[in-house]
Amino acid sequence: xxxxxxxxxAILNGNAKQAYAATQAALAAGAEPMTxxxxxxxxxxxxxxKLFECEEYFVPELLLAGRAMKTxxxxxKPLLSAAGQKMAVxxxxxxxxxxxxxxxxxxxxxxxxxxxxxxxxxxxxxxxxKFVNAVRENNPHVVCLSALLTxxxxxxxxxxxxxxxxxxxxxxxxxxxxxxxxxxxxxEIGADGYSDNxxxxxxxxKELLGQLAA
Amino acid sequence: MRLKxxxxxxxTREMEDIIARSNHTIDLEIIPMxxxxxxAEMHTYLQERVDAADDAGYDAILLGYALCGRGTEGxxxxxxxxxxxxxxxxxxxxxxxxxxxNAYFQEHPGTYFRTPGWTEFQTPDSELEPPxxxxxxxxGERSTLKELIAEYGEEDxxxxxxxxxxxxxxxxxxxxxxxxxxxxxxSRSRARAEAAKEGWKFEEVxxxxxxxxxxxxxxxxxxxVLLVPPGATIHAKMGDATLDAE
Numbered sequence: 193x194x195x196x197x198x199x200x201x202a203i204l205n206g207n208a209k210q211a212y213a214a215t216q217a218a219l220a221a222g223a224e225p226m227t228x229x230x231x232x233x234x235x236x237x238x239x240x241x242k243l244f245e246c247e248e249y250f251v252p253e254l255l256l257a258g259r260a261m262k263t264x265x266x267x268x269k270p271l272l273s274a275a276g277q278k279m280a281v282x283x284x285x286x287x288x289x290x291x292x293x294x295x296x297x298x299x300x301x302x303x304x305x306x307x308x309x310x311x312x313x314x315x316x317x318x319x320x321x322k323f324v325n326a327v328r329e330n331n332p333h334v335v336c337l338s339a340l341l342t343x344x345x346x347x348x349x350x351x352x353x354x355x356x357x358x359x360x361x362x363x364x365x366x367x368x369x370x371x372x373x374x375x376x377x378x379x380e381i382g383a384d385g386y387s388d389n390x391x392x393x394x395x396x397x398k399e400l401l402g403q404l405a406a
Numbered sequence: 407m408r409l410k411x412x413x414x415x416x417x418t419r420e421m422e423d424i425i426a427r428s429n430h431t432i433d434l435e436i437i438p439m440x441x442x443x444x445x446a447e448m449h450t451y452l453q454e455r456v457d458a459a460d461d462a463g464y465d466a467i468l469l470g471y472a473l474c475g476r477g478t479e480g481x482x483x484x485x486x487x488x489x490x491x492x493x494x495x496x497x498x499x500x501x502x503x504x505x506x507x508n509a510y511f512q513e514h515p516g517t518y519f520r521t522p523g524w525t526e527f528q529t530p531d532s533e534l535e536p537p538x539x540x541x542x543x544x545x546g547e548r549s550t551l552k553e554l555i556a557e558y559g560e561e562d563x564x565x566x567x568x569x570x571x572x573x574x575x576x577x578x579x580x581x582x583x584x585x586x587x588x589x590x591x592x593s594r595s596r597a598r599a600e601a602a603k604e605g606w607k608f609e610e611v612x613x614x615x616x617x618x619x620x621x622x623x624x625x626x627x628x629x630x631v632l633l634v635p636p637g638a639t640i641h642a643k644m645g646d647a648t649l650d651a652e
Contacts, residue, residue: 206562252558252566259565290515292576295569316576317515342473343494343504343511346644371445372476377644 196223196232199264203236203306206256208263215264225268226277229308233261237306241391251299254390258302265305279310281397281405284326284364285336286314288351291344296370296390300336303390309334309397309405320347320354327360333404334397337383339370348373349381356382365400367393407431407624410459410486412452413470415439416496416523419587420615421470424622432468432622435459439527441477442495448477460484466633468621472499473649479642481634483651488634489626491617492648496521500583500613503630504648510611516578518606521613522585522593525600580606583613 198214243249355361378386469490498507555563580601601608634651
């Protein structure tokens with residue numbers, strides 16, 4: 193593994209300018225984009241996740257690290273695209289119908305992208321139909337549903353039911369999360385998993401997809 | 407009856423009005439707004455307040471809280487029964503219950519709700535000193551721009567403040583729930599000003615004090631109020647029932 197310390201530290205410290213500069217420098221020195229992601233970005237975001245789990249990092253640090261990671265990705269994504277390279281795991285994420293909250297969802301999306309997954313973010317107030325269409329068009333491995341309110345949580349069930357009715361439920365793993373969501377509720381509505389934090393969501397994807405997400 | 411009412415600050419003017427007209431003797435305790443953002447702390451805090459009132463010989467402890475993001479889930483009645491509205495949150499309570507709220511909510515996506523309590527005790531700029539600050543371990547959604555800049559520097563502080571408040575851009579309308587309280591007119595003006603500032607369409611609906619009145623007046627047998635007998639615990643129930651006691 194070829195760790196680029198500058199990229200790693202920039203992301204860990206939430207320094208977007210340094211992440212950009214370090215990525216530019218690494219590319220200029222001949223580093224491969226996918227190698228930078230796998231060997232520097234993913235370990236950095238993994239370290240960020242661990243710091244959050246042991247309560248040394250909190251939501252602001254996650255947001256800053258996510259921004260640094262995205263700044264680095266701005267340089268890497270076009271190069272991956274041009275070379276026809278794709279990530280092994282594709283995730284669709286969105287806040288369910290009627291719910292406009294997105295900060296938790298954004299953090300999960302960030303952690304997933306930083307872990308080397310391709311993330312398609314559908315935004316907020318996403319109808320069950322829109323989730324179904326996104327699954328049909330993109331063939332994701334995982335669908336993540338977010339809700340912050342108990343009044344909108346129930347749209348998680350209608351979304352899962354819609355995936356079932358459309359005949360696409362079996363081809364995805366469905367994860368749910370958000371402040372009022374519980375593992376019991378996840379089980380009741382037929383989700384494949386639940387996490388109460390973004391780092392846990394990434395671990396869950398790796399667990400559910402096995403070798404594919406390793 | 408002799409009752410204890412432990413209420414969220416959001417219901418202050420409504421409850422003061424109803425209590426003044428009630429034939430019962432009611433001791434009122436007002437908890438600052440914001441518990442619903444504290445996760446598991448809300449339950450712990452409320453249980454402490456309930457336990458503190460439990461030995462005082464009240465006929466019941468009224469809670470001016472609903473499900474509130476599951477914050478009341480797991481609260482246990484001691485010797486004294488608990489009574490609370492069956493709704494998801496204060497908006498549901500003041501719209502006359504979950505069915506009424508849900509009917510409006512489905513027809514009006516992208517709506518930010520305000521009530522007299524929300525406009526009097528909470529501001530959109532989060533400029534008020536946030537309650538429970540002493541127990542808040544880290545900066546987050548309720549932090550002011552000043553606090554974030556102090557901790558993270560100008561650029562990162564501004565970025566974080568934008569991130570925490572970005573969800574407001576998703577709303578398209580503000581609905582003010584008008585209630586028969588003295589502060590209604592002033593609150594309506596503030597809500598209208600907030601809508602104008604955010605570029606949201608302003609609408610008004612007539613709210614109702616019915617559920618809170620039933621709470622205060624001891625009319626606890628209807629479906630919109632939950633009586634939690636001594637020793638029983640509050641459970642969340644998704645769907646219209648919202649809350650149950652077991």
